[in-house]
Amino acid sequence: MISADTKPEESPYALWQQTVSARYKDRSFVARNRSGVEVDPVYGGLDRHGNEAEMPGQYPYTRGIYPIHYQFQPWMDLQIIGFGLPSQTRERMDLLLEQGGSKGYFDREAYNFIFDMPTSMGYDPDHPGVRGSIGDCGISVCKARDYEILLDGKDLAKTTVSMVLNAGSPAMLGLYLAAAKRRGFAFDKLGGNLTNYIWDFFGHSGGTNFSPRGSYRLIADIAAYCAEHVPLWNPLTISEHNICEAGATNVQAVAYSIAAIIAVNEECVKLGIDPDTVVPRFGFHVRYGENFFEEVAKTRALRRVYAKVNRERFGCKKSGSLQARIHAQTAGSLLTAQQPLNNLVRNAYGALAAVLSGANGMTINAYDEALGLPTEEAVTLSLRTSQIIAEETGAVHVSDPFGGSYYVEALTDEIERRVFEIIADIDDRGGLIACIESGWIKQQVSAAAYQWRQEIESGARTMVGVNKYTTDEPEQFAVFQPDPEAARLAIADVERHRRERDATRCAAALEDLRRAAVEVNEGRAIGSVMANLVAAAEADATLGEMQAILHEVFGRNK
Amino acid sequence: MPDTAPQPRVLLTKSFIDSHDRAIATIALALRDAAMEVVLIDYEQPEDVVTVALQEDVDIIGLSFMSGGQVETTQKIVAELQRREVPDLPVVVGGVIRPFDVAPLEAVGVREIFRGGAPLTDVVATFDRLARAYRSHV
Incomplete structure (x- = not known):
């Protein structure tokens, strides 16, 4: 907000111009539309209170975290990839690359791996309770050697690896770093992302996750280790997406996501870690679903609330600590088994909302995911959707194109107001961990999910092809059938691995991990759990073996 | 005359490694709203399911699958029902059920399959009908 005595050269627009010319020199970002009209990369004006409006790249980053966004750096397409054995997923990776996908920032290749449920939760394929789920809906990975197959021949210094998983996250990062080390890559060159959804307060993944308190301690350990040793690695993604998908409203999901950041930061402060050393590597995974303008407004509100909380509540000073980086994903819960081609249209609108919000990365779901694992055709169409938005629609020419819209600005302010109300409520209830332990958050989310479902039942909310415009004709679609042999091969492989490794060395490394875990759990030697996970993985310990120790020390969710 | 028959008792369950619980939690609320007693x-x-079903004396089992295990797990549960001598306890399945899952699920006697978008009223009515029919025959 500018006061009456602000000098013109200090106005948001003038400051923005100075930043752009300092950063990009004489490069022009002016685009020309079909009719030859020149469009500026950003438009400014007055805000709702009559003051000169904030510009993109300026605190509190409502309008985006960069002064120039897609005009300089397009979003990263990260199609979710993974099924069966590492060798099978590798074939799909090569297909995506051939199709023009897998493009990361700065000419890196980028892969967004999803793991089968056993792996995601930290279990090896030979764990007795996981038969039937091995290699289904994701890759089966349980040892460092699996990454050597998955990423054979790839220059890891030029590859961004994103790992989407739950409780298995800490040990999974250990496997990847150990594989990279064996191949001789320095940790300070490795870029990637670990979702680290190891705790879950929205119902999700019951007893396989860590206890809420143990989770926050582990998150701090991993973040501190990465800040020191793997500085380009993003060790935590807060999944607004998953909270929404579990049924929460947009306002609830943003509020709970910010509450999670508050809980992580409080844990760091308690352990003597300066938030400014770890927060710049945190990010968000945000869902783009059924309400186009609400999605845009919630993104703008999320960036603003995040900046304010980190600066005002935690005293963060680095600009990176105040800038919410957002990976967008379209809404899986809106994909219908009925008339599945309709999902292509839903996904395209969700993706467009993400682009008009200024998201930094993008996953567009496949239209056939309500039927089973995506087919190759469906995966390619998701990529084409992103490419059409990026290269045909012109949506990328102007940053924050809804900035100044009466509607979107009012909605952004309203979402911010409601988010801060929920955060105050959580504070009053003793903080997020207390709200998870009491079951309050889960009740809130389930109630919202049930209300949504009842709106569908009553017809108050329309889902085309489900409760309106339905057809009775049976439809035949190709459904991807996973390889039933994958489970047998994965089990045989881990059994052979256990036989052939140096058992003494492996047992000693696991014992070191246990000692480190106990210390960290008592608040000492923060970062040593992650260091010992890498060492154990190097000594050929498996995901499930490392997980068992972490579960024992940090406790399981109830 | 008021209906004094006890309300159906339902066991709803999914694998500990399947994190997608929105559907099963929603079904649980809908069945409770219909005055059924629900154990979730x-x-x-898989064998644990049958142990709990017997301990809780339920009239029907609902299995949710959102990420694999549809056929293999259901087969194991049905085999365990037979081994524990409750072969008629009805089993229904919901979630991501692919075309190639249907025949083997029907072959082991799954009574109903619900996919995403199935109306809650139909789901509730099916649980009610199967549970009452089971109770009246045991």
Whole structure:
């Protein structure tokens, strides 16, 4: 907000111009539309209170975290990839690359791996309770050697690896770093992302996750280790997406996501870690679903609330600590088994909302995911959707194109107001961990999910092809059938691995991990759990073996 | 005359490694709204489902699958029902059920399959009908 005595050269627009010319020199970002009209990369004006409006790249980053966004750096397409054995997923990776996908920032290749449920939760394929789920809906990975197959021949210094998983996250990062080390890559060159959804307060993944308190301690350990040793690695993604998908409203999901950041930061402060050393590597995974303008407004509100909380509540000073980086994903819960081609249209609108919000990365779901694992055709169409938005629609020419819209600005302010109300409520209830332990958050989310479902039942909310415009004709679609042999091969492989490794060395490394875990759990030697996970993985310990120790020390969710 | 028959007792369950619980939690609320008694658990081993079903004296079992295990797990649960001598306890399945899952699920006697978008009223009515029919015959 500018006061009456602000000098013109200090106005948001003038400051923005100075930043752009300092950063990009004489490069022009002016685009020309079909009719030859020149469009500026950003438009400014007055805000709702009559003051000169904030510009993109300026605190509190409502309008985006960069002064120039897609005009300089397009979003990263990260199609979710993974099924069966590492060798099978590798074939799909090569297909995506051939199709023009897998493009990361700065000419890196980028892969967004999803793991089968056993792996995601930290279990090896030979764990007795996981038969039937091995290699289904994701890759089966349980040892460092699996990454050597998955990423054979790839220059890891030029590859961004994103790992989407739950409780298995800490040990999974250990496997990847150990594989990279064996191949001789320095940790300070490795870029990637670990979702680290190891705790879950929205119902999700019951007893396989860590206890809420143990989770926050582990998150701090991993973040501190990465800040020191793997500085380009993003060790935590807060999944607004998953909270929404579990049924929460947009306002609830943003509020709970910010509450999670508050809980992580409080844990760091308690352990003597300066938030400014770890927060710049945190990010968000945000869902783009059924309400186009609400999605845009919630993104703008999320960036603003995040900046304010980190600066005002935690005293963060680095600009990176105040800038919410957002990976967008379209809404899986809106994909219908009925008339599945309709999902292509839903996904395209969700993706467009993400682009008009200024998201930094993008996953567009496949239209056939309500039927089973995506087919190759469906995966390619998701990529084409992103490419059409990026290269045909012109949506990328102007940053924050809804900035100044009466509607979107009012909605952004309203979402911010409601988010801060929920955060105050959580504070009053003793903080997020207390709200998870009491079951309050889960009740809130389930109630919202049930209300949504009842709106569908009553017809108050329309889902085309489900409760309106339905057809009775049976439809035949190709459904991807996973390889039933994958489970047998994965089990045989881990059994052979256990036989052939140096058992003494492996047992000693696991014992070191246990000692480190106990210390960290008592608040000492923060970062040593992650260091010992890498060492154990190097000594050929498996995901499930490392997980068992972490579960024992940090406790399981109830 | 008022209906004095006790309300159906239902076991809803999914694998401990399947994190997608929105559907099963929603079904649980809908069945409770219809005055049924609902037990909602995660299982680690398929056989555990039958143990809980017997302990809780339920009239029907609902299995949710959102990420694999549809056929293999259901087969194990049905085999365990037979081994524990409750072969008629009805089993219904919901979630991501692919075309190639249907025949083997029907072959082991699954009574109903619900996919995403199935109306809650139909789901509730099916649980009610199967549970009452089971109780009247045991």
